Amino acid sequence: MSTPVVYMDNNATTKVAPEVLAEMMPYFSDFYGNPSSMHTFGGQVGRKLAAAREQIAGLIGATSDELLFTSCGTESDSTAILSALQSFPEKRHIVTTRVEHPAVKNLCESLDKLTGHKHRVTQLPVDREGRLDLAQYEESLADDTAIVSVMWANNETGVLFPVEEMARIAKSRGILFHTDAVQAVGKVPIDLAKSAIDFLSISGHKLHAPKGIGVLYVRRGTPFVPFLIGGHQEKGRRGGTENVVSIIGLGKACELAAHRMTEENTRVKALRDRLEQGLLAIIPHAMLNGHPTERLPNTTNVSFEYVEGEAILLHLDQFGICASSGSACTSGSLEPSHVLRAMGVPFTAAHGSVRLSLSVYNTEDEVDYVLEKLPPVIEKLRAMSPFWQTAHQGSVGGASCKCQCS
Amino acid sequence: MWEYTDKVREHFMNPRNVGEVENPDGVGEVGSLACGDALKLTFKLDAEGRIADARFKTFGCASAIASSSALTEMIKGLTLDEAAKVTNEDIAEYLGGLPKEKMHCSVMGREALEAAIAYHRGIPLPMAQGEVVCECFGVTDLEIRRAIQESNLKSVEEITNFTKAGGGCGKCHERLEAILREVHQDTQKIIPDHRPAARLTNIQKIKLIEEVLAREIRPALRKDGGDIELVDVDGDFVVVSLRGACGTCKKSQTTLKEYVEKKLREQVLESLIVEEAKP
Numbered sequence: 136m137s138t139p140v141v142y143m144d145n146n147a148t149t150k151v152a153p154e155v156l157a158e159m160m161p162y163f164s165d166f167y168g169n170p171s172s173m174h175t176f177g178g179q180v181g182r183k184l185a186a187a188r189e190q191i192a193g194l195i196g197a198t199s200d201e202l203l204f205t206s207c208g209t210e211s212d213s214t215a216i217l218s219a220l221q222s223f224p225e226k227r228h229i230v231t232t233r234v235e236h237p238a239v240k241n242l243c244e245s246l247d248k249l250t251g252h253k254h255r256v257t258q259l260p261v262d263r264e265g266r267l268d269l270a271q272y273e274e275s276l277a278d279d280t281a282i283v284s285v286m287w288a289n290n291e292t293g294v295l296f297p298v299e300e301m302a303r304i305a306k307s308r309g310i311l312f313h314t315d316a317v318q319a320v321g322k323v324p325i326d327l328a329k330s331a332i333d334f335l336s337i338s339g340h341k342l343h344a345p346k347g348i349g350v351l352y353v354r355r356g357t358p359f360v361p362f363l364i365g366g367h368q369e370k371g372r373r374g375g376t377e378n379v380v381s382i383i384g385l386g387k388a389c390e391l392a393a394h395r396m397t398e399e400n401t402r403v404k405a406l407r408d409r410l411e412q413g414l415l416a417i418i419p420h421a422m423l424n425g426h427p428t429e430r431l432p433n434t435t436n437v438s439f440e441y442v443e444g445e446a447i448l449l450h451l452d453q454f455g456i457c458a459s460s461g462s463a464c465t466s467g468s469l470e471p472s473h474v475l476r477a478m479g480v481p482f483t484a485a486h487g488s489v490r491l492s493l494s495v496y497n498t499e500d501e502v503d504y505v506l507e508k509l510p511p512v513i514e515k516l517r518a519m520s521p522f523w524q525t526a527h528q529g530s531v532g533g534a535s536c537k538c539q540c541s
Numbered sequence: 542m543w544e545y546t547d548k549v550r551e552h553f554m555n556p557r558n559v560g561e562v563e564n565p566d567g568v569g570e571v572g573s574l575a576c577g578d579a580l581k582l583t584f585k586l587d588a589e590g591r592i593a594d595a596r597f598k599t600f601g602c603a604s605a606i607a608s609s610s611a612l613t614e615m616i617k618g619l620t621l622d623e624a625a626k627v628t629n630e631d632i633a634e635y636l637g638g639l640p641k642e643k644m645h646c647s648v649m650g651r652e653a654l655e656a657a658i659a660y661h662r663g664i665p666l667p668m669a670q671g672e673v674v675c676e677c678f679g680v681t682d683l684e685i686r687r688a689i690q691e692s693n694l695k696s697v698e699e700i701t702n703f704t705k706a707g708g709g710c711g712k713c714h715e716r717l718e719a720i721l722r723e724v725h726q727d728t729q730k731i732i733p734d735h736r737p738a739a740r741l742t743n744i745q746k747i748k749l750i751e752e753v754l755a756r757e758i759r760p761a762l763r764k765d766g767g768d769i770e771l772v773d774v775d776g777d778f779v780v781v782s783l784r785g786a787c788g789t790c791k792k793s794q795t796t797l798k799e800y801v802e803k804k805l806r807e808q809v810l811e812s813l814i815v816e817e818a819k820p
Contacts, residue, residue, distance in 0.1 A: 247814065
């Protein structure tokens with residue numbers, strides 16, 4: 136008999152909700168028409184797409200003509216940033232943060248090569264709890280700042296940034312504001328009608344819709360230059376035949392998310408808190424990474440000193456528990472997560488970080504199961520660690536890192 | 542997810558010989574918390590000078606723990622001379638192979654063994670005598686040279702996989718390329734690395750750019766009554782100022798990108814980007 140799966144890696148991806156799947160099914164091989172076609176058979180698909188667009192707009196307080204469908208969150212991020220740079224070719228400065236998802240971070244770091252022009256990229260630092268300094272943010276804005284791109288919620292720690300306030304500040308300076316909200320949509324209330332945000336990225340598979348569908352919100356009136364040029368789809372703002380079934384799925388997922396927002400912030404949050412407090416209470420030399428309250432309701436990132444994250448994950452895997460880690464070994468690079476390093480989490484702890492991210496599908500029994508299985512794993516690995524005993528005698532073994540990476 | 546062999550998984554889940562030998566004859570410690578993995582190896586010799594017991598304590602990922610476990614199993618019963626011949630390739634082979642990005646875990650096992658043998662013999666660790674090339678992970682040129690030779694490494698990326706050298710700030714990549722060339726001298730061609738290749742120094746770059754400007758670009762522009770001056774070279778950015786007829790020509794941007802940049806990329810460096818100096 137195989138071990139049951141306890142899935143606590145919902146910031147990586149989520150299960151497609153059964154209601155979402157049911158909504159999608161007829162559009163694979165019964166109603167497979169092209170929404171752009173002249174015939175009724177295709178036209179009915181077009182009407183269904185329009186309805187899905189309304190459902191998505193409803194969740195974030197947008198109007199349906201402000202949304203364009205993309206293939207993923209990464210495409211949405213690229214589209215927004217590159218559009219702003221093309222709209223203001225004389226502006227070559229971007230403000231972002233040191234903890235962005237690679238979809239934004241690596242793009243900003245590649246702009247010079249990509250565009251053939253030199254750009255300045257300001258990566259705002261964060262404090263020990265993962266928060267930005269708004270005064271520093273204001274100071275970073277310059278006359279040639281084309282766009283600010285700051286994530287709504289961090290994927291590794293769940294820490295929330297005050298993007299609505301930041302967008303207002305940008306707007307007052309005539310600067311476009313983009314937020315990668317893939318982790319926030321469906322978990323925290325968003326009302327774009329009342330905000331100054333110009334661009335917002337959504338990824339379907341983070342909120343129980345399938346992989347391969349994303350949305351970019353573009354505020355009406357915001358200058359826009361397309362990324363994918365082709366047919367007239369999305370009013371010429373994004374070419375390519377619509378990913379019909381996935382859009383329909385995302386529409387349903389957004390409708391569900393609106394209904395489940397309260398549950399997410401009460402029951403799921405309570406489960407997360409119980410899990411987090413339990414781990415911190417049972418396991419010595421454990422610490423929370425990220426601000427205790429300014430955080431997504433579903434995410435906890437805890438470091439266990441003197442052990443390594445990949446080893447923890449593989450032990451959890453034996454029990455069917457799915458989690459992730461910011462350790463160097465899990466990424467294939469030799470350095471731990473850029474987010475934890477930006478926060479100044481010591482190396483002793485960054486290598487031993489574990490992220491558990493819950494969803495409405497998690498239960499109290501599952502939290503108990505993790506609380507039962509995880510502490511002995513840490514104990515076993517610590518018994519094997521050459522630093523554990525030394526640490527208890529008050530001196531931490533090992534040389535410090537000499538490079539400039541922290 | 543890493544593709545680990547069953548043997549790696551088995552040694553990771555049920556590691557052999559965890560702990561420390563009492564009153565050890567040899568102690569070897571390598572790695573550090575900052576580096577993300579570390580290993581302490583202890584052994585005890587019997588009356589005939591063979592390794593009677595070997596134990597380890599390891600901080601690290603699954604392959605680091607499995608490599609340590611495998612190492613202790615492999616060296617039991619060997620004399621120190623025999624044990625000294627165990628290579629990281631042997632450890633990886635014992636485990637049915639390791640993902641290439643994880644080869645440094647097996648290297649760590651071998652280095653701990655060498656350190657423990659040197660400790661027993663009361664001699665300084667030979668590999669530590671070299672010059673430190675990678676500051677981030679404290680890897681010496683001797684360790685890098687040996688890894689290149691023994692495992693026939695052909696790129697900086699492979700050196701990083703095997704020794705961790707170059708996996709941090711990246712400042713030593715040029716030096717690693719140079720060591721790679723030295724070791725492979727005249728034997729085989731080096732596979733190009735996807736990371737930035739050995740860079741020209743700024744002065745070399747400026748010199749080459751000036752040469753191409755003088756030899757080809759300036760004469761061509763002068764034919765049309767224009768001229769060009771080099772203002773600055775900053776990394777890959779070449780800042781120039783267009784003079785004479787070029788300064789007022791509407792097509793000057795085309796000239797800059799399609800002609801000047803193209804020529805410089807062909808003859809100096811593929812990654813150069815030419816920009817016009819702001820007035």
